Amino acid sequence: MISANTSNTQVRLNAILTKVDNVKPLPVNVTRAIKLMSDPDVDVRDVAAAIALDQALAARILKLANSAYYGFTHPASTLHEAVVRLGFRRTKTVLFTVTYSNTLNRRVVGYNLARGVLWQHSVAVAMVAQRLSQRVAYPAPDEAYIAGLLHDIGKLMIAQYYQLDWQQLLDLAETQKLMLFEVEQYLYGVDHAQVGGALARKWNLPAVLQEAIGFHHTPPAAPTAPELAAVVHLADIICLRYGIGLTHETFLPVPNYQALAMISVPPEEIDLLLAKYSDMLEGVALPE
Ligand SMILES: [Fe+2]
Numbered sequence: 001m002i003s004a005n006t007s008n009t010q011v012r013l014n015a016i017l018t019k020v021d022n023v024k025p026l027p028v029n030v031t032r033a034i035k036l037m038s039d040p041d042v043d044v045r046d047v048a049a050a051i052a053l054d055q056a057l058a059a060r061i062l063k064l065a066n067s068a069y070y071g072f073t074h075p076a077s078t079l080h081e082a083v084v085r086l087g088f089r090r091t092k093t094v095l096f097t098v099t100y101s102n103t104l105n106r107r108v109v110g111y112n113l114a115r116g117v118l119w120q121h122s123v124a125v126a127m128v129a130q131r132l133s134q135r136v137a138y139p140a141p142d143e144a145y146i147a148g149l150l151h152d153i154g155k156l157m158i159a160q161y162y163q164l165d166w167q168q169l170l171d172l173a174e175t176q177k178l179m180l181f182e183v184e185q186y187l188y189g190v191d192h193a194q195v196g197g198a199l200a201r202k203w204n205l206p207a208v209l210q211e212a213i214g215f216h217h218t219p220p221a222a223p224t225a226p227e228l229a230a231v232v233h234l235a236d237i238i239c240l241r242y243g244i245g246l247t248h249e250t251f252l253p254v255p256n257y258q259a260l261a262m263i264s265v266p267p268e269e270i271d272l273l274l275a276k277y278s279d280m281l282e283g284v285a286l287p288e
């Protein structure tokens with residue numbers, strides 16, 4: 001049976017999801033391409049055909065496939081060839097990245113995030129989550145990347161739905177000794193992680209991604225897949241400690257030690273990981 005508390009949360013989440021329109025769903029052709037790629041027997045031509053419907057996406061995929069990193073001697077001239085070179089996993093992450101770059105690039109006044117900062121933070125968390133997957137032997141680093149990229153998407157929706165006052169958030173965090181998501185809970189009864197998770201459910205993203213987004217501040221509460229939530233949680237902390245996406249030091253989240261234990265990372269390793277990833281993080285520039 002659903003408790004009164006849970007159903008209240010559900011009512012609020014539904015209200016936000018129906019009213020807020022600043023986060024567009026995945027375009028139909030992208031959803032189609034992603035769905036096709038989850039079938040191992042799919043014909044690459046069908047994937048390429050779905051991507052080709054969006055010129056900007058097609059151009060990005062071709063550009064990436066031709067970057068020196070992939071070390072081929074001749075450039076890929078067709079989308080089909082580009083998708084083969086990148087592989088489905090990489091293609092999938094590129095589709096998500098391109099689709100949400102504009103959305104996440106916005107200035108989010110209520111959270112005092114200047115234009116580009118949420119995007120920079122999202123990409124940094126995505127990259128760190130992907131790298132952390134190796135460290136903790138999480139088997140799907142591409143999934144970790146996508147979860148990292150979308151983890152804070154709920155902030156855009158909270159900021160549109162509620163009249164956020166950054167100074168009030170900060171005051172409450174300081175006086176009540178609350179973390180940012182706890183301040184949101186205190187004020188509104190929902191937090192940006194829950195809203196993002198509900199959005200991922202509405203989009204029919206895989207359950208593991210719904211949970212990673214929805215529980216990135218409370219991984220042990222994730223019902224079926226807490227590991228990925230814990231990976232994103234740690235990646236978020238690493239990036240915030242580094243200063244990417246941090247608007248005030250009061251908002252530095254305290255690590256969830258139970259979450260760290262779930263992925264066997266001792267708390268004292270966080271700063272070592274931060275040092276290890278700092279070159280990579282330095283390269284995550286603010287978009288122009
Ligand atoms: Fe968050």
Ligand SMILES: [Fe+2]
Nearest residue numbers: 121151152236
């Ligand atoms: Fe975050």
